[in-house]
Amino acid sequence: MSINQNAVLLLIMAAVLNGVPLLYGTLGEILSEKAGNLNLGVEGMMFMGGAMGLGAAFYYEGAGGTIGVLAVFLALLFAFLGGAIGALIYAFLTITLRANQNVTGLALAIFGTGVGQFIGEYMRVTSGGYVAVSNNLKAVFLNSPFPAGLQQLPVVGPLVFGHSVFLYLGVLLAVGMHLFFRRTRAGLSLRAVGESPATADAAGINVTRYKYLATVIGGGVSAIGGMVYTMTIASCVWNHEALSGEGWLAVALVIFCLWRPLNAIWGSVLFGALMILYQRLHLSFVPDELYKILPYVVTVVVLILTSLRNNREKQPPPSLGLAYFREER
Amino acid sequence: MHEQHSPLIRLAKRDAMPRGQVWAIRGASFVAAILISALIFLLMGHSPLEGYGTMLSGALGKPTAVRQTVRIAIPLLGTALAIAPCFKMRFWNIGAEGQITAGAVGASYFALFWADRLPVPVLLVVMALAGAIFGGLWALVPAFFKARWGTNETLFTLMMNYIMIGVVKWLQGGPWEGRPGSQIIPQFDSAAVLPKVLGVHCGWIIVLVMTVAVFIYMKYTKQGYEIAVIGESENTARYAGMSVGKIIMRTMFLSGAMAGLVGFIVASGADNTLHSGVAAGVGFTAITVAWLAQLNPFAMIAISMLLGVLEKGADTLQTRLEVPASISDIITGIFLFCMLGCEFFINYRLIFRGGHKEVAGK
Numbered sequence: 001m002s003i004n005q006n007a008v009l010l011l012i013m014a015a016v017l018n019g020v021p022l023l024y025g026t027l028g029e030i031l032s033e034k035a036g037n038l039n040l041g042v043e044g045m046m047f048m049g050g051a052m053g054l055g056a057a058f059y060y061e062g063a064g065g066t067i068g069v070l071a072v073f074l075a076l077l078f079a080f081l082g083g084a085i086g087a088l089i090y091a092f093l094t095i096t097l098r099a100n101q102n103v104t105g106l107a108l109a110i111f112g113t114g115v116g117q118f119i120g121e122y123m124r125v126t127s128g129g130y131v132a133v134s135n136n137l138k139a140v141f142l143n144s145p146f147p148a149g150l151q152q153l154p155v156v157g158p159l160v161f162g163h164s165v166f167l168y169l170g171v172l173l174a175v176g177m178h179l180f181f182r183r184t185r186a187g188l189s190l191r192a193v194g195e196s197p198a199t200a201d202a203a204g205i206n207v208t209r210y211k212y213l214a215t216v217i218g219g220g221v222s223a224i225g226g227m228v229y230t231m232t233i234a235s236c237v238w239n240h241e242a243l244s245g246e247g248w249l250a251v252a253l254v255i256f257c258l259w260r261p262l263n264a265i266w267g268s269v270l271f272g273a274l275m276i277l278y279q280r281l282h283l284s285f286v287p288d289e290l291y292k293i294l295p296y297v298v299t300v301v302v303l304i305l306t307s308l309r310n311n312r313e314k315q316p317p318p319s320l321g322l323a324y325f326r327e328e329r
Numbered sequence: 330m331h332e333q334h335s336p337l338i339r340l341a342k343r344d345a346m347p348r349g350q351v352w353a354i355r356g357a358s359f360v361a362a363i364l365i366s367a368l369i370f371l372l373m374g375h376s377p378l379e380g381y382g383t384m385l386s387g388a389l390g391k392p393t394a395v396r397q398t399v400r401i402a403i404p405l406l407g408t409a410l411a412i413a414p415c416f417k418m419r420f421w422n423i424g425a426e427g428q429i430t431a432g433a434v435g436a437s438y439f440a441l442f443w444a445d446r447l448p449v450p451v452l453l454v455v456m457a458l459a460g461a462i463f464g465g466l467w468a469l470v471p472a473f474f475k476a477r478w479g480t481n482e483t484l485f486t487l488m489m490n491y492i493m494i495g496v497v498k499w500l501q502g503g504p505w506e507g508r509p510g511s512q513i514i515p516q517f518d519s520a521a522v523l524p525k526v527l528g529v530h531c532g533w534i535i536v537l538v539m540t541v542a543v544f545i546y547m548k549y550t551k552q553g554y555e556i557a558v559i560g561e562s563e564n565t566a567r568y569a570g571m572s573v574g575k576i577i578m579r580t581m582f583l584s585g586a587m588a589g590l591v592g593f594i595v596a597s598g599a600d601n602t603l604h605s606g607v608a609a610g611v612g613f614t615a616i617t618v619a620w621l622a623q624l625n626p627f628a629m630i631a632i633s634m635l636l637g638v639l640e641k642g643a644d645t646l647q648t649r650l651e652v653p654a655s656i657s658d659i660i661t662g663i664f665l666f667c668m669l670g671c672e673f674f675i676n677y678r679l680i681f682r683g684g685h686k687e688v689a690g691k
Contacts, residue, residue, distance in 0.1 A: 038483065040423070040487075089666060092670075093666060093669055093670050096673075097669075097670045097672075097673035098673055098676075098677070099669040099670060099672065099673065100620060100669070102421050102423060102483060102616070103616060103617055103620040103669060104666075104669055106423070106613050106614075106616055106617055107617055107662055107665035107666055107669060108662070109613065110610070110613065110614065110617075110658050110661055110662050110665070111658065111659060111661070111662020111663070111665070111666070112662075113655075113658060114655045114656070114657070114658025114659040114661070114662055115655075115658075115659055115662075117653065117655035117658070118653050118655040118656060118658075118659055121653035121655060122653065125651075125653075245491070248487065248491065251484070251487065252484075252487075252488055255481075255484050287499050287502075287503050288502075289495055289496075289498040289499035289501075289502060289503070290495065290496070290499050292495055292498070293491060293492045293495030293496070296488045296491045296492050296495070297488075297492060299484075299488050300485060300488045300489070300492070303480055303481060303484055303485055303488070304474055304478070304480055304485075307474065307478045307479055307480035307481070308478055316481060321421075321483065325340070325342075326340075
């Protein structure tokens with residue numbers, strides 16, 4: 001019995017580990033989509049964030065820095081900046097210059113994966129073939145911030161206190177976003193911009209500013225997901241093969257969560273579980289590779305079901321993907 | 330009073346701009362992209378002239394180089410053509426990646442299991458047909474749900490990509506695996522390989538024929554007209570008595586079939602086998618090709634060649650100047666951004682405060 005319990009616990013821990021990068025990717029994209037901007041460049045922004053976050057930690061340590069918390073902060077900051085820069089290009093093109101959102105997002109995906117890969121390669125070459133941070137620093141990124149006493153509690157210890165600091169930050173962010181959307185005037189305005197920019201404009205809301213802020217901040221948050229992936233799952237080594245696909249999963253997860261930040265918390269853990277389930281729960285009649293497409297199949301099913309039910313509460317923001325041009329109202 | 334409150338810059342939609350001016354703006358965006366990309370060479374410590382020179386000579390300097398560049402452009406052009414009718418209809422099919430892969434699966438089935446049973450020309454025709462049908466059916470799934478229940482096609486087609494790629498990964502390590510444990514599907518029999526014409530597999534002839542066919546289809550047929558009407562206004566189409574759902578499904582099947590044909594061309598002509606990376610991002614890049622060409626099939630030839638030159642040139646950069654090959658994605662991205670941005674200046678007019686008198690009574 002206890003072995004079984006242990007296996008389940010391990011599965012949950014692994015699911016959370018794999019889910020956290022998706023949580024950030026998803027939350028950022030929700031913010032952007034709520035303002036009516038479907039940014040398909042998440043993959044690119046996560047690459048930029050991953051490479052810049054790793055670079056920040058690596059060069060901080062290379063410069064003689066030893067304070068772990070500062071390294072984490074720098075990694076967060078630079079990952080955010082990386083994604084925000086990518087999102088700013090997207091925002092300028094789609095909001096100010098009214099370029100097609102799908103196409104611009106895809107261009108950003110191409111550009112961002114290129115930039116991330118370029119920075120990763122550049123670091124590898126200039127540092128003599130291998131980018132690595134010290135084991136101490138790796139532990140700061142990967143281990144729980146809570147004291148050992150709490151972590152050693154039976155079951156509750158690892159389950160509640162045993163995750164990396166990024167999970168707790170991510171959950172806080174999700175709750176914060178939920179409150180922002182539901183309880184603040186600015187949140188209401190943001191949703192109005194995504195649902196009907198013309199109405200929002202008529203109500204005196206600065207549509208352009210909301211769209212810009214949501215897209216740029218959302219891009220930064222998404223990019224943090226790439227950094228978290230690189231610094232925890234990929235153990236601080238640039239590995240573009242492993243990172244590829246994360247951004248598209250985040251786009252899928254946004255739909256799965258029905259654009260709600262709180263759903264993203266359990267949704268990302270569920271997707272994390274689906275991603276690694278084939279390693280932990282081996283079913284002989286389901287081949288591993290088919291197991292791995294489960295998250296996408298689940299998303300398609302959710303997409304179909306939401307359109308079938310035709311529930312107004314559970315639809316994408318109505319103006320999603322459309323440029324707003326005031327003079328065309 | 331009024332003057333003070335009017336914003337510094339206002340926008341207005343432009344009517345048709347003279348051709349020369351349009352091309353001047355496009356040319357300017359091209360120059361801007363070249364200048365911005367030059368900064369990257371400077372950052373890397375190379376002179377931009379040396380960088381661009383290396384790229385150009387690497388992509389177009391020798392006949393073999395030109396052939397390789399054309400090989401990169403073939404699937405881009407074919408897929409951009411496939412996407413064009415959907416985009417004309419404002420149906421955002423971003424599932425070409427999956428449709429290419431599905432087509433490659435269909436073609437590969439016959440290449441792997443029927444090569445010794447069919448005569449050569451028949452085998453290739455059957456492979457092409459199977460590719461087209463597989464790609465078409467794969468595209469029909471999201472089209473059906475869109476037509477029936479309005480399911481969001483952007484996200485649906487996106488998901489379908491990864492499902493099909495996953496299926497190929499399974500085939501690779503499972504039922505179609507060659508040597509056990511290799512995770513590789515065996516090379517096709519030489520009978521299932523597209524013959525070469527002028528040193529490049531004859532896929533280039535197929536996509537050029539497709540270019541003309543798509544041009545005629547979109548411009549001179551009733552179906553092409555229906556697509557254009559739906560793209561302009563779905564309601565108008567409905568009032569005119571068109572069966573919108575049926576047209577969406579038909580167009581998506583055609584689009585998927587063309588992407589599937591590209592899958593056949595790549596698997597048979599270029600790779601001579603099937604692997605999960607058969608589409609290699611072409612499905613996404615082709616969307617930008619189609620859009621930048623403003624869905625004009627002949628403009629797509631130029632743009633896919635441009636991207637081919639960039640990619641091949643960047644390969645050469647990597648070998649000669651030891652610049653990471655990912656620079657091709659960065660430069661491609663910069664070109665796409667600039668070209669996407671410049672359309673704004675073609676479609677809109679900036680009106681500065683006080684610089685323009687409003688027409689009375691408007």
